[in-house]
Amino acid sequence: MPYVTTNDGVQLYYEEAGQGRPLILIHGWTFSGRFFAHNIPALANIARVITVDLRGHGRSDKPGHGYRVARLAADLRDLLVELELQDVVLLGWSLGAPVIWSYWELFGRERVAVAIFVQQSPRQYYTPDWKLGHGSCYDAESLAAVITQIQVNSAKYDEQNLAACMKQQPSEEEKQNLLAEMAMSPADARSSIMADHTVKDWRDLLPLLDLPALMLVARQDSVFPPEGPAWVGEHMPNATNVFFEESSHMLFHDESEKFEQVVINFLNRIG
Numbered sequence: 001m002p003y004v005t006t007n008d009g010v011q012l013y014y015e016e017a018g019q020g021r022p023l024i025l026i027h028g029w030t031f032s033g034r035f036f037a038h039n040i041p042a043l044a045n046i047a048r049v050i051t052v053d054l055r056g057h058g059r060s061d062k063p064g065h066g067y068r069v070a071r072l073a074a075d076l077r078d079l080l081v082e083l084e085l086q087d088v089v090l091l092g093w094s095l096g097a098p099v100i101w102s103y104w105e106l107f108g109r110e111r112v113a114v115a116i117f118v119q120q121s122p123r124q125y126y127t128p129d130w131k132l133g134h135g136s137c138y139d140a141e142s143l144a145a146v147i148t149q150i151q152v153n154s155a156k157y158d159e160q161n162l163a164a165c166m167k168q169q170p171s172e173e174e175k176q177n178l179l180a181e182m183a184m185s186p187a188d189a190r191s192s193i194m195a196d197h198t199v200k201d202w203r204d205l206l207p208l209l210d211l212p213a214l215m216l217v218a219r220q221d222s223v224f225p226p227e228g229p230a231w232v233g234e235h236m237p238n239a240t241n242v243f244f245e246e247s248s249h250m251l252f253h254d255e256s257e258k259f260e261q262v263v264i265n266f267l268n269r270i271g
Contacts (some may be wrong), residue, residue: 004082005039013059014052018044022085028094032058032181042260056189067192073102093118109214121228133229147191158182165249213239218247
């Protein structure tokens with residue numbers, strides 16, 4: 001199976017299809033690259049599509065360290081370097097979006113040309129000046145409750161979380177396949193990542209992030225109110241918001257054809 005090795009010795013699993021400009025798909029928290037499986041055939045018609053399992057997820061290693069957004073960004077750079085990729089399009093869904101923001105903060109536009117973000121708020125916690133955070137993990141107490149649920153019964157948590165992420169519910173076979181992907185992420189790894197991810201505030205960085213970008217916003221999401229992700233598109237100088245009226249958090253599942261066409265049109269436009 002294809003792996004790259006990070007500079008701290010962790011093996012990251014990846015899959016690829018198609019030829020052309022590299023398009024890296026970065027999944028969300030507790031998920032894996034195979035969540036994009038239905039979208040890959042269409043996207044692979046115009047790009048070299050690469051999905052990667054973040055450390056602690058899917059078929060990648062589950063070490064006892066490194067579960068911070070900045071380390072995931074460094075892992076992404078290791079992937080780009082080892083595969084000798086240039087002029088890359090990065091697409092980050094949910095947690096995948098802050099991985100790209102962190103990459104940009106640490107490494108600038110090295111090897112990266114454009115970015116596509118999918119349904120992620122710039123801040124998950126509520127504050128007096130910010131009420132567009134995560135629906136169920138918005139302060140220290142709710143984070144502790146989420147971690148407790150994961151530690152006590154991660155399978156039950158996964159089933160509830162997956163259902164909340166989709167407006168169009170999958171077949172039973174697809175549901176079980178996706179839950180099996182989620183079960184590969186150990187409770188300690190996912191708890192540590194969420195503890196780091198959920199306290200970050202990216203609002204100071206995003207107005208400086210000047211690469212061409214899209215933010216894909218789901219109108220029916222119970223994880224984030226649409227105004228949170230839309231804030232990202234409104235405050236990045238070269239970004240555009242695209243709204244998905246009939247989607248929850250997994251908009252690439254709920255409105256797959258529209259998602260694929262939006263990405264393909266964007267890639268065609270940037271040349």
